Amino acid sequence: MNIPFLDLSRMEESLKSRLKSRFSEVLEAGIFSGGKEVQALEQSVSDILKSKHSIPCANGTDALELALRALGIGVGDEVIVPAMTWVSTAEVVVLVGAKPIFWDTDPQGLLRSDWEKAVTPKTKAVIPVHLYGKMVEMKLLMEKAKLHHLFVIEDSSQAFGSFQHTKAAGTWGDIGCLSFYPTKNLGALGEAGMCLTQEGELAKKMRLLLNHGQPIRDQHETVGRNSRIDTVQAAFLNVMLEDFEKNQAIRKSIAKTYLEAFGGISELILPEDIVGEDHNAHLFVIQTQRRDELKQFLAERGIGTAIHYPAIVPDLKPYLTKGDFQSARNLANHGLSLPLNPYLKVEELGFVIDSVCKFFR
Ligand SMILES: Cc1ncc(COP(=O)(O)O)c(C=O)c1O
Structure with missing residues (x-):
């Protein structure tokens, strides 16, 4: 795939x-x-x-x-x-x-x-x-x-x-x-x-x-x-x-499917409230200690993922600022965005889910 x-x-x-x-x-x-x-x-x-x-x-x-x-x-x-x-x-x-x-963020960013x-x-x-x-x-x-x-x-x-x-x-x-x-x-x-x-x-x-x-x-x-x-x-x-409303409904349904499929994986932190009205399901960001390994595993199976974002802003050269920023940094190190968009096919969604589950099994 x-x-x-x-x-x-x-x-x-x-x-x-x-x-x-x-x-x-x-x-x-x-x-x-x-x-x-x-x-x-x-x-x-x-x-x-x-x-x-x-x-x-x-x-x-x-x-x-x-x-x-x-x-x-x-x-x-x-x-x-x-x-x-x-x-x-x-x-x-x-x-x-x-x-x-x-200022630091909460664990969800x-x-x-x-x-x-x-x-x-x-x-x-x-x-x-x-x-x-x-x-x-x-x-x-x-x-x-x-x-x-x-x-x-x-x-x-x-x-x-x-x-x-x-x-x-x-x-x-x-x-x-x-x-x-x-x-x-x-x-x-x-x-x-x-x-x-x-x-x-x-x-x-x-x-x-x-x-x-x-x-x-x-x-x-x-x-x-x-x-x-x-x-x-x-x-x-x-x-x-x-097409906005129609696409939003697709996004929400994908998010819901992911949530249900990953609910039992104790190694994963899932996005909070993503099916609620105060989240537009723009990105589905999961967090795991083994983020880089998972990203690599999915890439080998042909699944594209993204990191939003790999570094916190106060660690970037033009903005260098000392500070703990523990939760923000944690997200930069452990967050991984899975495919979530209106163009994702049903069988593709299934394959992403199978692959993530297989990795943690
Ligand atoms: C949180 C946030 N702020 C600002 C921007 C800047 O928007 P633009 O890329 O349209 O300049 C973006 C978009 O990438 C964003 O995600």
């Missing part, structure tokens, strides 16, 4: 043909920046996530940077970020001139709930990351942030479609950031991202910042940049949204 971790060329033919015909429509319309596809995307995401302002931009990293800039965070400020995340979360803090203060111990007079914000699609306990986090007068930027890059107490990931904090990188549950055919906010003033600032500070053409009110979304990516995302 050859079971890729994820192979986007496996998209169904019907989806491919809808994408092609939408591309033709954009090509014929001749509008490649802004336009009705971008407006439609804003409206759809606002409706699905119940977000007042949904502001598309070039990618998820830009979304985070735009959020920090809109909140006025910069030189001399500190921002609390989890030690285990994709590098962007810390990268943007450095890019705006502020300092990331790393979510910012540990005692993060407020890292608060100093310089702390301006905290960035909870809904890692692998599972949401941080947001009621509690918002209460603590309020107590310390901190801004909250939710890194919801991996959590499109997760809801806690019926409130979407990305709509709890001052600003929520989404990535539509192709591998995400809602992915473009290229780069794209989005900022969510419920506050008009912040929305206005982010719209200005991502478009050279222009409220209208050739009028520049502030120093900005170009982080507009491509019209064609907005159009592809509008098509992808048509």
Whole structure:
């Protein structure tokens, strides 16, 4: 068997043909920046996530940077970020001139709930990351942030479609950031991202910042940049949204099958709450002391896996910070992502399960 971790060329033919015909429509319309596809995307995401302002931009990293800039965070400020995340979360803090203060995660990779111990007079914000699609306990986090007068930027890059107490990931904090990188549950055919906010003033600032500070053409009110979304990516995302619910149901069903199959393996730690509504089943990350051996065993049987992520951010050269970060480091050393995507065939799922069970037998 050859079971890729994820192979986007496996998209169904019907989806491919809808994408092609939408591309033709954009090509014929001749509008490649802004336009009705971008407006439609804003409206759809606002409706699905119940977000007042949904502001598309070039990618998820830009979304985070735009959020920090809109909140006025910069030189001399500190921002609390989890030690285990994709590098962007810390990268943007450095890019705006502020300092990331790393805090350990819980065993599942979510910012540990005692993060407020890292608060100093310089702390301006905290960035909870809904890692692998599972949401941080947001009621509690918002209460603590309020107590310390901190801004909250939710890194919801991996959590499109997760809801806690019926409130979407990305709509709890001052600003929520989404990535539509192709591998995400809602992915473009290229780069794209989005900022969510419920506050008009912040929305206005982010719209200005991502478009050279222009409220209208050739009028520049502030120093900005170009982080507009491509019209064609907005159009592809509008098509992808048509299949989102269906694909989510497939993801959840695969996750459930894995959970049931691996429940008896005492050597494995399984993802918590992955079938619940506050997890979008983006990644199925198992943890085992024999991670590298298992990865190798599965590779020999043609099964692709991935590691999210092999190093914690404070161990990376540009961000070197001393600290224990025990749970985050544990995840980096023992976590393994199994194939979980709408293109996984039933027999492939069965083979992955048999192989994992065989390894531990
Ligand atoms: C947790 C997290 N933050 C930020 C990003 C950045 O998003 P993008 O790749 O669209 O810039 C990603 C996506 O890879 C992510 O997973």
